[in-house]
Amino acid sequence: MIAVRKAIYDIERMNMATGEIFNDGSYILYINGTYRGDDEIGNLMHDFSCSDPDDMINKELADRTRYFKETEEGVEAVCKVMEDMREEAKKEEHIDTTLNNIKNLMETLKLSVDQAMDALKIPMSERNIFLDRL
Template sequence: MGYGLPIYHSHCRIDENNQMFEEGREIIYVNASIQEDTALGRLMHDMFCTDSRDMHYEFLRKRVSYYKENEGGKQEMCEIWEEIKNKGKLEGLREGETIGKQAGLAEGKILGRQQGVIEERINSIKKLMRKNGYTLEEALDFLDIPKEERSTYIGIFTS
């Protein structure tokens, strides 16, 4: 799609009488392949840049440079992605628990409790590492996490 336009607005229409239907929303599409010398075109160009030095917009250039080239920014981005990944894993476990409960499996409740313990430990480990500067091993020691369970947390924090 794109209709050769850099940007276009889409509204709802009733097919039977061709009347506009105002439901309070509007969809705005941007054709990112059109990177002409306009404010929008330059922004679309910047969205596809692999090198921040090639970007037109200074604010965007500075932020991209920070996250891609600065050690603090790289670390912050890694933490953001790690959090996203962990949330996805936890969501998957919750779905499994729900399916287990729906199937009448007692294990569903047990899994739910175990998952709650894991989530709380993950949050505690993150806090210890972020606020106290603990290494992962130090945080595991501080929380008295048994040796046989540590691989679970090491996997979460290092993968």
């Protein structure tokens, strides 16, 4: 296969057994992050790879990047987003761990889902979180 170095690739999902296009309504665009053509996409990919806003081509993107990297307000905003992401990841990890514990109790001790959640002392107000994912 010859490597094509395009900026954008239209991707179609295909049924590999029949070779037919899988028309599920999804539309996938692959943007080649290594593309560096002399056009808008090439300039954007260049700017996305820059750690220093002064090296960027697009002034608006450089200014916004500079705000988030070099001003107290911008740095605080980024830190807040990162902290929110960490908290969300912790919640998801707790949910995943609890789901595994529920499943293990059900399988090993042959408990019902309610009995497993009782054994784990899961409050009634939180049970739908787990029931929706089982």
